[in-house]
Amino acid sequence: EEYDLKSRQRLYTFPREFAALGEPLLEAIEQIFLDSKFDATQLNNTLRGVFFTSAAQAQADAVADQLSIWQRFVRAIKTARGESSASLPHALPDGNRSYFLHDLLTQFIFREAHLVEPNLQWAWRYRLLRLGGHLLVLVLAFLLWQGMQTSQQTNGDYLNEISARATRLDGDVKAYTGKPAMAPVPALLDSA
Structure with a gap:
């Protein structure tokens, strides 16, 4: 008034x-x-x-x-x-x-100064989440690298096996052409 x-x-x-x-x-x-986008310290500003x-x-x-x-x-x-x-x-x-x-x-x-102090529980949680995220990325990268190494090793073994079979098949075909007969044909086709 x-x-x-x-x-x-x-x-x-x-x-x-x-x-x-x-x-x-x-x-x-x-x-x-x-x-x-550069400041993610708090979910919502108050x-x-x-x-x-x-x-x-x-x-x-x-x-x-x-x-x-x-x-x-x-x-x-x-x-x-x-x-x-x-x-x-x-x-x-x-x-x-x-x-x-x-x-x-x-x-x-x-x-009310205590209201603007950093929330240590939130800070610890965000730090833990960031650490977990980084560890997850590292584990995924390691698993990807290991999968690629295993795939390369398996593919190398497969190529060596195919090369050995091709060499054996080449020898069998050369032996067959030297003396043609019908009896070794099914075994020759199975080895191919």
């Missing part, structure tokens, strides 16, 4: 001004929490909240929506009065008045 008339007048457009921050804020949050505070409080008003009808009306009145640009909404605070984010830091950020 605000009972001061001037404060109530200044707060009248606050809901619209605050709503105008929604779209730029969503774009900024999407860029901050944008997924990256946004705890968005805090609106003031780091420096001056009498100047910062307006989120400069193109609203009310802001254009206020600028037109100030221009008609001939006020200087120093009194426009973007005037910077003067002096050494600093309002640091003390409450936000002490009451929220530092108290």
